[in-house]
Structures are given as C-alpha cells and as structure tokens.
Amino acid sequence: MAKSTFFNSLPTRDRKAAKGLVAPAVIGIWVVILFPLLYALYVSVHDWILSQGEIGRLNFSNYITVLQDPLLLNAAKNTVILTASVVILEISIGFGLALLLNNKCIRLRNLYLFILLIPMLMPPITVGLIWRLLLHPDLGIINYALSLVGLPQPIWLADPTLAMITIIIVDVWHETSFIILVLLAGLTSLPDELYEAAMIDGANAWQKFRFVTIPLLAPTILVATIIRMIAALKTYDLVYILTRGGPGIATETISYYIYKVFFVFLDMGKSSAMAFILLGIIVLMTLVLMRVMRRVEQ
Amino acid sequence: MKKGLLTIFGLLIIMSMLLSACAKTEQPVGPEGAKPFDGVTINVMMEGVPDTEYVQAQLSKFEEETGATVNIEVLNYALMHEKLVPQLTAAAGSGSYDLIVVDNYWVAEFNRAGWLMPLDDKIAASDKVKMDAYLPSMLEMVGTYEGKTYMLPFYNYAMALVYRNDLFTDPTIQAEYKDKFGKDIALPTSIPEYIELSKFMTRDINGDGETDIYGASMQGLRPDPTAMEFLNYLYSMGGQLYDLDGKVILTQEVGVAALDAYVDNMKSSAPPGAPSYGFDEAFATVAQGKAFSYITYNWMVPVLDNPEQSQVVDKMKVTAVPGGIGLLGGWGWAIPNSSANPDAAWAFIEWVESFDIAKERALLGGAPTRADVFQDPDVLAKYPHYKDVEKIVGDSIMFPMQSRAPQIVEVLGRVISETIAGSMTSEAAIQELITESNNLADK
Numbered sequence: 001m002a003k004s005t006f007f008n009s010l011p012t013r014d015r016k017a018a019k020g021l022v023a024p025a026v027i028g029i030w031v032v033i034l035f036p037l038l039y040a041l042y043v044s045v046h047d048w049i050l051s052q053g054e055i056g057r058l059n060f061s062n063y064i065t066v067l068q069d070p071l072l073l074n075a076a077k078n079t080v081i082l083t084a085s086v087v088i089l090e091i092s093i094g095f096g097l098a099l100l101l102n103n104k105c106i107r108l109r110n111l112y113l114f115i116l117l118i119p120m121l122m123p124p125i126t127v128g129l130i131w132r133l134l135l136h137p138d139l140g141i142i143n144y145a146l147s148l149v150g151l152p153q154p155i156w157l158a159d160p161t162l163a164m165i166t167i168i169i170v171d172v173w174h175e176t177s178f179i180i181l182v183l184l185a186g187l188t189s190l191p192d193e194l195y196e197a198a199m200i201d202g203a204n205a206w207q208k209f210r211f212v213t214i215p216l217l218a219p220t221i222l223v224a225t226i227i228r229m230i231a232a233l234k235t236y237d238l239v240y241i242l243t244r245g246g247p248g249i250a251t252e253t254i255s256y257y258i259y260k261v262f263f264v265f266l267d268m269g270k271s272s273a274m275a276f277i278l279l280g281i282i283v284l285m286t287l288v289l290m291r292v293m294r295r296v297e298q
Numbered sequence: 299m300k301k302g303l304l305t306i307f308g309l310l311i312i313m314s315m316l317l318s319a320c321a322k323t324e325q326p327v328g329p330e331g332a333k334p335f336d337g338v339t340i341n342v343m344m345e346g347v348p349d350t351e352y353v354q355a356q357l358s359k360f361e362e363e364t365g366a367t368v369n370i371e372v373l374n375y376a377l378m379h380e381k382l383v384p385q386l387t388a389a390a391g392s393g394s395y396d397l398i399v400v401d402n403y404w405v406a407e408f409n410r411a412g413w414l415m416p417l418d419d420k421i422a423a424s425d426k427v428k429m430d431a432y433l434p435s436m437l438e439m440v441g442t443y444e445g446k447t448y449m450l451p452f453y454n455y456a457m458a459l460v461y462r463n464d465l466f467t468d469p470t471i472q473a474e475y476k477d478k479f480g481k482d483i484a485l486p487t488s489i490p491e492y493i494e495l496s497k498f499m500t501r502d503i504n505g506d507g508e509t510d511i512y513g514a515s516m517q518g519l520r521p522d523p524t525a526m527e528f529l530n531y532l533y534s535m536g537g538q539l540y541d542l543d544g545k546v547i548l549t550q551e552v553g554v555a556a557l558d559a560y561v562d563n564m565k566s567s568a569p570p571g572a573p574s575y576g577f578d579e580a581f582a583t584v585a586q587g588k589a590f591s592y593i594t595y596n597w598m599v600p601v602l603d604n605p606e607q608s609q610v611v612d613k614m615k616v617t618a619v620p621g622g623i624g625l626l627g628g629w630g631w632a633i634p635n636s637s638a639n640p641d642a643a644w645a646f647i648e649w650v651e652s653f654d655i656a657k658e659r660a661l662l663g664g665a666p667t668r669a670d671v672f673q674d675p676d677v678l679a680k681y682p683h684y685k686d687v688e689k690i691v692g693d694s695i696m697f698p699m700q701s702r703a704p705q706i707v708e709v710l711g712r713v714i715s716e717t718i719a720g721s722m723t724s725e726a727a728i729q730e731l732i733t734e735s736n737n738l739a740d741k
Contacts, residue, residue, distance in 0.1 A: 050383065050387065051383070051407045051408075051410065051411040051702075052411070052701075053411075136571065136579060136582075137569060137570050137571030138569050138570075138571060138583065138588060139579075139582055139583075139586065155571045155573075155574070156571075156574075157571065157574035158518070158571045158572070158573035158574040158575075160720070160721065163574070243519075244519055244520050244521065245520065245712075246518075246519065246520045246573070246715045246719070247518070247573050247574060247715055247716075247718060247719035248712075248716035248717075248718070248719035248721040248722065249712065249715075249716060249721070250721070260708065263379070264379070264521075264704055264705060264708050265702075265705045266705075
C-alpha cells in the first residue's frame with residue numbers, strides 16, 4: 001500500500017510544493033501539541049513545585065505516589081459514577097427525543113429542536129452559574145416552586161449524596177441536546193427503502209425500530225457515546241462552579257483534582273503524572289469503543 | 299523554486315506575526331511638554347470587590363495627569379491565583395500584567411519565588427509615598443517580606459461581626475432573651491456566647507413553621523470561603539496554625555473545640571444550604587434580611603447600606619469578632635518582575651496611594667490601610683465605625699506568612715468541608731490539618 005496516495009498522485013515538482021505548503025501546518029501542530037505533550041511527560045517524572053524554584057530531580061515514583069493518593073482514588077470513583085450516569089441518561093433521553101423529533105407529523109418540530117438545542121449553545125460556566133442561582137436553597141426559584149406545591153425543599157448542593165445527583169441532573173440538562181443533534185442527524189440520513197421493505201414484509205413499528213433503526217443507527221450512537229464519555233471523564237467546569245468538589249470531597253472529579261494539584265498546589269510533577277494517567281485511560285477507552293464500533297459496523 | 303520561495307515567504311509571515319505579538323509595549327518619546335506616559339498602557343489584574351470599583355471611579359484623574367491608559371482586568375478571586383502564576387513566571391519585561399494586587403495569602407509564595415520587584419529604592423526616591431502612614435499590621439502583612447518592601451498596602455479586609463442592630467435592640471426580643479437566659483442581651487464576647495446568641499436569634503417570625511431569620515449567615519464552600527470563616531473561630535478561641543518562626547503550634551484540643559463550634563453554628567443557626575454557600579450566597583442571605591449576623595469583612599456595612607443591593611439599609615452594625623481577635627486580611631500593590639512597564643506602574647502606585655486619593659477612596663466606602671485616613675475627620679464623620687475598624691485591623695491576626703499558604707488554605711477548606719459533610723470527624727480533620735501544615739511548612 002502506498003504511504004500517501006495524495007502526495008504520490010502528484011508529479012514530483014508539485015509534490016515538493018504541496019509538502020512545502022503543508023509544512024507550516026505540520027510544524028504548527030508539532031509546536032502546539034506534540035512539544036507540550038512531550039514536555040509534560042518529561043515533567044511528570046520529575047519533582048517540581050513551580051513556586052519553589054527550577055525543575056528538580058528525576059522521580060519515576062510520581063506515578064506510583066499519585067496512584068496511592070486516596071483523594072485521587074476518591075476522585076476516580078466519583079468520575080466513574082458521574083460518567084456512567086450522564087452517558088446512560090443522556091443517550092437514553094437524547095435518543096427518545098431524537099425519535100420524537102424525527103416524526104415529520106409533529107407540528108413546529110423545528111421550533112422544538114431549536115429550544116432543545118439552546119443549552120448546547122451555552123458555555124458550561126454559564127450553565128453552572130445559572131443553576132447555582134436556580135438551586136439556591138432559600139433564594140432559588142426551584143425550591144420556591146417546590147414550596148408552592150408543598151413539596152420538600154432539598155439542599156441541592158450542600159448534601160453529600162444529593163450534590164452528585166444535582167451535578168448529574170445539570171449535566172444531563174446541558175449535554176442532552178448534543179446527543180439529540182447527533183442522533184437526529186443519523187436518523188434523518190437513514191434510507192427510506194429499508195423501512196418500505198420492512199413494511200412490505202409486515203413489520204410493525206417496534207420491529208422496524210428494533211431491526212432497522214437500531215442496527216443502522218448503532219455506529220452513530222457509538223460515536224455519540226464515545227464523544228460524551230470522553231467529555232464526561234474530563235468534567236471540571238460544572239464541578240468548579242457548582243460545588244468546588246464539595247461538600248467534603250463528594251463531587252471531586254479527576255479533572256478537578258488534577259486542576260487543584262496543578263494550579264493550587266503548583267505541583268507540576270504529580271499533576272502531569274495524573275494527567276497522563278487520565279490521558280491513558282481515555283485513549284484506552286476510545287480504542288475499545290472504536291473496536292466495538294468496527295464490529296457493529298461489520 | 300518559486301514554490302520553495304513561497305513556502306519560505308509564508309513561514310516568514312508567520313514568524314513576523316508571532317514576533318510582533320511578543321513585542322513589548324515601549325514608552326514612546328514624545329515632544330517636549332508631553333505627558334510622561336503618553337501612549338503607555340498599564341495592565342492591572344484586580345479582584346471584583348468594592349475597592350476595585352472605587353479605583354476604577356478614580357482612574358480618569360491619573361490618566362489625565364500622566365497620559366497613560368490604565369487597563370484593569372477584574373476577576374473573581376478564585377480565578378486570580380491560577381491566572382497570575384503563569385504570568386509571574388514569564389521572563390523579565392514579558393508578562394501580561396504591569397501591576398498586580400497581591401492577596402496576603404500569596405505574599406510569601408510570590409516573594410520566595412522571586413516574582414515581585416523590591417520597591418525600597420523607588421520608595422526612597424519618592425517624595426509622595428509615606429511608609430510611616432500605614433498601620434504596622436498592614437505593612438507587616440502586605441508591605442514587607444524578610445526586611446524588604448515589595449508591596450504598598452491597598453485595602454484591608456479584616457474580618458468582623460456584622461449584625462442586625464434593629465433585631466438586637468428590639469424590646470420584644472430583648473425581653474424574650476431576658477426571660478430565657480435571666481440576663482440582659484449583650485454582644486457576644488466569646489465564640490460560645492456567639493453560638494448561643496445565634497441559636498436564640500434563629501426564629502420563625504410569622505408563625506408559618508419556617509425559619510425566617512437565621513442566627514448566622516455562613517459560607518461553607520471550600521476552600522477559601524470556609525477556611526477564612528473558620529479561622530475567626532480558631533483565633534478567637536486561642537488557636538493558631540503557626541508561630542512567628544513558622545513552626546506548627548496548632549493543638550488537637552483547641553483545633554477540635556474551634557471546629558466543633560464552627561460546625562455547631564453552621565448546623566444549628568445557619569441556612570440549610572450554608573455548607574455550599576460562597577461569599578455571594580452568604581451575602582445575599584444577609585442583604586435580603588434573612589440573617590441576624592455574619593462574620594465577614596468589616597467594609598460590608600457600607601455595601602449593606604446601599605439600597606440598590608440590600609433590604610437591610612441602616613440596620614447593620616459592625617463589631618469585633620466575638621473574643622476580640624479575628625482574621626486580618628489585606629491586599630497590596632506590587633510590580634511583578636515580568637512587568638513590561640515598571641516605571642508607569644510605580645507612578646500609578648504613587649498616585650493611587652497618595653493621601654488625597656486614598657482618602658477619597660475611603661469616603662466612597664473603601665477600606666483604609668493608612669492611619670491618617672482612618673483618623674481623618676471627614677472620613678470619621680461619614681463612617682464613625684472606622685474608629686472601631688482601625689482597632690480591629692490592629693488587633694486581628696493575619697494568615698501565617700507561609701510560601702505554600704494557598705495550599706494550606708486548600709487543605710484547611712477540605713477538612714472543614716468534610717467535617718460539615720460528616721465524612722470526617724473533627725478529631726481526624728484537625729489531625730490531618732496538623733500533619734499537612736507540617737508537610738507544607740517552609741523548611
């Protein structure tokens with residue numbers, strides 16, 4: 001197999017010119033992505049507190065030390081709970097809403113779609129700030145509405161169990177629109193012929209959904225799952241705004257913990273080691289999911 | 299060949315763009331009679347607090363006098379440290395900020411790292427800056443470090459007890475207090491007395507079964523809101539984290555007593571959401587008239603007297619933290635070594651810290667750091683409580699001068715929050731605090 005079909009298809013002179021034109025972009029990528037990544041790898045095996053002077057001695061045990069850190073393990077547990085919850089809920093709700101919106105008989109469906117997409121247009125920081133005010137136990141509109149109908153008024157962000165559930169609810173509110181958009185795009189691109197064939201064969205609505213829609217949409221669902229899973233594993237902004245990891249350490253996620261070790265403790269070595277461990281987990285999960293996706297496609 | 303040249307040309311354009319982006323702001327040489335800093339922009343990072351707003355209101359005078367443009371970037375406190383540090387590590391003259399304000403927590407960290415410019419020579423050459431005008435407690439905290447001056451105190455945030463005087467002097471409440479405790483109601487002189495008063499003041503006024511007034515508005519959000527609040531309890535009960543030599547002196551006994559008192563007050567007299575409240579939520583609770591008291595910055599009274607922000611106008615008074623000793627805080631002006639315009643930055647400091655401008659700021663509601671401003675008749679006529687505040691600033695204890703203070707605050711905030719949440723006992727929390735304070739102490 002040729003190394004590069006595009007370049008090889010060009011005459012020698014043009015090939016050189018094309019490479020020259022591409023070179024700045026390639027150099028740019030090396031400078032802004034690969035160099036920081038390699039430098040972070042270098043830092044991750046050194047002792048270095050930023051405010052205490054220059055980079056210190058070589059210390060491979062950074063990786064072992066951080067893996068024994070009970071706060072990191074707690075953050076890992078929280079991250080798994082958060083990621084699993086939001087991905088399952090967002091895919092389920094998003095898929096349901098995408099199916100509804102794919103029904104051409106629904107009036108004003110574009111308006112509904114527009115409204116449902118509004119959360120996606122908002123930055124997570126804004127979402128966090130809005131929800132923090134909405135959820136204020138005494139002054140927030142949510143508890144006020146609950147009080148009007150005589151329901152109990154939870155202390156959403158101050159209770160250790162409820163705080164994580166609240167973050168999950170806010171994340172689902174914010175991110176489900178992305179799933180709707182991706183799955184709706186997938187649904188609208190499904191070929192009508194297969195549905196017509198299924199109808200001729202006497203398939204009912206459930207059978208069409210189970211044996212036509214699901215298999216055809218599976219790759220799209222997997223792509224949406226991978227993207228959301230990677231993003232959820234990196235959840236930082238919502239935690240930062242809503243709880244700062246509290247109450248106690250009930251909502252501290254890996255990304256938030258890494259941020260603290262880096263920006264507050266200024267511990268370049270340990271935070272880089274943690275970041276590389278997180279990167280490794282994300283790469284591994286992505287590879288597994290991609291393999292599953294390939295199998296589904298086959 | 300032509301295409302090769304094109305590529306080189308493209309690379310040159312990219313390089314020139316990068317270089318021009320990195321170029322320093324240079325002071326232009328103007329014609330004779332021009333203002334000293336015509337065309338110079340002074341970039342400053344500041345926190346979004348009332349004193350910053352007062353400086354912004356005064357800026358145009360400096361800009362007119364000097365020709366400089368002062369560009370103030372206002373940030374939330376939580377974002378400042380992480381944004382400042384990468385800029386402070388920049389090479390001399392290449393940082394984004396020409397002038398910064400330094401919280402007292404950061405003083406040792408920034409100076410040990412060598413990020414701030416010593417100001418002694420500039421002070422000696424200045425006929426405007428009067429160092430002996432500052433309160434010694436402020437100079438010690440946000441002025442000098444290991445014998446050299448790196449900052450000029452900007453404003454204080456000594457913590458105090460702000461309380462509802464209308465409730466405190468209400469005859470019905472006073473009679474109820476006397477019936478219950480057999481003594482006249484009085485301002486608390488210790489933390490246990492304060493907790494007792496907070497519990498008493500927590501009440502359902504309209505009889506609907508819901509609490510309308512909480513005895514204490516509190517902020518349990520980690521790390522700094524809860525850490526700062528708790529330190530008032532600790533200091534007032536005789537505890538401290540470090541001695542002046544940087545040795546950990548916190549004992550299990552005092553630490554646990556203070557933490558238990560803090561958690562008790564939060565659970566019995568603060569709003570249910572207080573464990574997750576930051577400054578804004580705790581302030582809103584007071585401003586909406588839902589709290590009797592609030593251990594907060596002494597300068598909150600003018601803010602709470604502003605009808606645009608508060609429903610408790612003219613109802614709040616300030617006194618010392620129960621026990622007389624609270625947490626002293628403050629900010630100082632400093633020029634980072636990475637400043638691209640240190641001369642213009644110094645000119646700004648000289649101007650903003652001159653007596654007239656500092657007094658004007660105090661009259662707007664600012665928190666003074668100079669004795670002459672505190673004692674100025676005009677200032678005292680407008681804010682008579684500044685006489686008490688001057689004493690509070692003089693008596694309060696600052697956060698330990700440790701280079702890893704932000705990290706100590708982080709640990710402190712976490713163990714307090716864990717104790718409130720119930721995932722840690724107060725004994726375990728204080729033990730961890732002592733251990734971590736030892737680990738993080740300057741060696």
